[in-house]
Amino acid sequence: xxxxxxxxxxxxxxxxxxxxxxxxxxxxxxxxxxxxxxxxxxxxxxxxxxxxxxxxxxxxxxxxxxxxxxxxxxxxxxxxxxxxxxxxxxxxxxxxxxxxxxxxxxxxxxxxxxxxxxxxxxxxxxxxxxxxxxxxxxxxxxxxxxxxxxxxxxxxxxxxxxxxxxxxxxxxxxxxxxxxxxxxxxxxxxxxxxxxxxxxxxxxxxxxxxxxxxxxxxxxxxxxxxxxxxxxxxxxxxxxxxxxxxxxxxxxxxxxxxxxxxxxxxxxxxxxxxxxxxxxxxxxxxxxxxxxxxxxxxxxxxxxxxxxxxxxxxxxxxxxxxxxxxxxxxxxxxxxxxxxxxxxxxxxxxxxxxxxxxxxxxxxxxxxxxxxxxxxxxxxxxxxxxxxxxxxxxxxxxxxxxxxxxxxxxxxxxxxxxxxxxxxxxxxxxxxxxxxxxxxxxxxxxxxxxxxxxxxxxxxxxxxxxxxxxxxxxxxxxxxxxxxxxxxxxxxxxxxxxxxxxxxxxxxxxxxxxxxxxxxxxxxxxxxxxxxxxxxxx
Numbered sequence: 395x396x397x398x399x400x401x402x403x404x405x406x407x408x409x410x411x412x413x414x415x416x417x418x419x420x421x422x423x424x425x426x427x428x429x430x431x432x433x434x435x436x437x438x439x440x441x442x443x444x445x446x447x448x449x450x451x452x453x454x455x456x457x458x459x460x461x462x463x464x465x466x467x468x469x470x471x472x473x474x475x476x477x478x479x480x481x482x483x484x485x486x487x488x489x490x491x492x493x494x495x496x497x498x499x500x501x502x503x504x505x506x507x508x509x510x511x512x513x514x515x516x517x518x519x520x521x522x523x524x525x526x527x528x529x530x531x532x533x534x535x536x537x538x539x540x541x542x543x544x545x546x547x548x549x550x551x552x553x554x555x556x557x558x559x560x561x562x563x564x565x566x567x568x569x570x571x572x573x574x575x576x577x578x579x580x581x582x583x584x585x586x587x588x589x590x591x592x593x594x595x596x597x598x599x600x601x602x603x604x605x606x607x608x609x610x611x612x613x614x615x616x617x618x619x620x621x622x623x624x625x626x627x628x629x630x631x632x633x634x635x636x637x638x639x640x641x642x643x644x645x646x647x648x649x650x651x652x653x654x655x656x657x658x659x660x661x662x663x664x665x666x667x668x669x670x671x672x673x674x675x676x677x678x679x680x681x682x683x684x685x686x687x688x689x690x691x692x693x694x695x696x697x698x699x700x701x702x703x704x705x706x707x708x709x710x711x712x713x714x715x716x717x718x719x720x721x722x723x724x725x726x727x728x729x730x731x732x733x734x735x736x737x738x739x740x741x742x743x744x745x746x747x748x749x750x751x752x753x754x755x756x757x758x759x760x761x762x763x764x765x766x767x768x769x770x771x772x773x774x775x776x777x778x779x780x781x782x783x784x785x786x787x788x789x790x791x792x793x794x795x796x797x798x799x800x801x802x803x804x805x806x807x808x809x810x811x812x813x814x815x816x817x818x819x820x821x822x823x824x825x826x827x828x829x830x831x832x833x834x835x836x837x838x839x840x841x842x843x844x845x846x847x848x849x850x851x852x853x854x855x856x857x858x859x860x861x862x863x864x865x866x867x868x869x870x871x872x873x874x875x876x877x878x879x880x881x882x883x884x885x886x887x888x889x890x891x892x893x894x895x896x897x898x899x900x901x902x903x904x905x906x907x908x909x910x911x912x913x914x915x916x917x918x919x920x921x922x923x924x925x926x927x928x929x930x931x932x
C-alpha cells in the first residue's frame with residue numbers, strides 16, 4: 395500500500411513539473427512577444443497594436459480555464475461575440491495620401507471603362523439574331539440561296555457567312571499559298587460564282603476538309619477551318635430554315651446532305667463505306683447498301699468483308715466493328731389518320747395527322763466522326779414535301795435520343811382528290827442512311843358527311859346568357875339599385891326639410907293622390923292573397 399501511494403505521489407509531482415514547465419514556457423513566450431509588439435515601442439503602428447491585443451488574448455486562453463473554455467466553444471477567449479459583416483479593402487485605398495489617385499481611378503472606371511464595355515456589348519449583341527447568328531449572315535443566305543442551287547455550290551455559300559469574314563480574310567503574303575491549295579482541290583470544287591478572295595479562301599479550306607487532306611494546312615488556316623466547322627451546325631440550320639421559308643425543297647435536301655458530308659469529311663464521289671475505318675471503296679458482294687451492312691450481325695459483317703476480298707487484320711476488323719456499334723440502326727413507320735374519327739375516311743377540311751415513329755436498336759450516341767473536331771449529337775430531319783410542284787409542307791429536326799420517338803405532323807386535308815406526298819428521313823451526320831416513304835392521301839367530299847341534328851335542349855343553350863353576360867347584368871342591376879337608394883335619400887331629405895318647416899294641412903290634390911296609392915296597395919295585397927289561395931287549391 396505504501397508503494398502504491400509513493401507511485402501516485404511521484405506521478406503527481408511529475409505531472410505538476412510538466413505543467414509548471416509548460417506554463418513557464420508560455421510565460422516566457424508571452425513576455426517576449428508582448429515586449430516586441432508593445433504599443434510604447436511601436437507608436438502609431440496599428441498592426442503592432444492589434445498584434446499585442448491578440449497576444450494577450452492568446453495568453454489568457456492558455457492560462458485562464460474560463461477563457462480556455464470560451465475559446466473552445468466560441469473561438470474567442472472573451473466568449474460569444476455578435477456577428478459582424480464587413481468588406482475587406484486594401485490598405486492603400488484607405489490611405490489619405492492616395493485619395494486623389496483612388497478618386498481618379500474611380501472616375502476612370504465609372505466614366506470610361508464601364509461605359510466602354512456596355513457599348514461593346516450592345517454593339518456586338520445588336521449584330522446577332524436568332525440562335526446567335528449574325529444578321530449579315532442571314533442577309534447573305536437570303537441573297538445566295540436559290541430554288542435550284544446545287545450541292546456543290548453550297549460550300550461557297552457557307553463560306554460567305556459573316557462569322558468567317560475576319561478569319562478568312564486573305565493577306566498579301568497568303569496569295570501564293572491559296573493558289574497552291576486551289577490547284578489541289580480544283581478537280582472536286584465547283585467553279586466559283588463570285589470572285590471574292592474571302593469566299594475563295596473559305597471554299598478552298600472546306601474542300602481540303604471534305605477531301606480529308608487538311609493535314610498540310612498552316613496553323614492559321616487550320617484555325618480558320620476549325621472555326622467554320624465549329625459553327626457549321628447552327629449555320630446549316632439557318633440555311634435550312636431560309637430554304638424552308640422560301641419553299642425551296644431541293645435546296646433544303648442539298649443543305650442537309652452537305653451537313654452530312656461536312657461531318658464525315660467526305661465529298662460527293664466518296665463511298666458511304668469510307669465512314670468506317672480502313673475502308674474506302676464500296677462493298678459490291680453480299681450486301682446491297684451501307685444501311686444493310688450496318689444491320690448485319692458481327693459474324694455476317696465479317697463474312698461480307700471476306701467475300702469482297704479485303705485483306706484486313708484482326709485489329710482492323712475490331713476497329714470496323716467498334717465503329718459499326720456506334721452508328722445507328724433505325725427504322726421508320728408512318729400512319730395517316732384523323733383524330734377522334736370513327737372511320738378511316740378522310741374528308742375535305744379534316745385535321746390530318748401523320749404519325750412518324752422512329753425506332754432504334756438502342757439509345758442514340760455521339761456521332762462517329764473522327765475527322766470532325768467537335769462532338770456532335772445524332773439527330774434526324776423529317777421533310778414532308780410534294781415532289782410534283784416542289785413545295786415544302788413540313789420540315790423539322792428530331793433530336794430525342796430515345797429508342798422509340800414519335801413525331802406528329804398536323805395539316806389540313808386538301809380538296810377532294812388523291813394526293814401523293816414524299817416523306818423523307820435524313821440524318822444530320824451520316825451518309826447513306828436516309829430513308830424515303832411515299833404517302834398517298836385520298837380525300838372525300840365533305841358534303842357526304844352525315845348531317846347531325848341538334849337536340850332542342852342544346853339549341854336553347856345558345857339563347858341562355860353566358861357567365862360574363864350574367865355578371866354584367868348583375869352589375870347593371872346593382873348600379874340601378876344604388877341610383878334608387880340615392881333618389882330615396884334625396885326624397886327623404888326633402889320630407890325632413892318640410893317637417894322642419896312645420897306641419898301643414900294637405901291640399902285636395904295631395905289627399906286624392908294619397909288615396910289612390912292606398913287603393914293600389916290594397917289591390918296588390920288582394921292579388922297576392924288570391925295567388926296563394928290558387929296555389930293551395932292546386
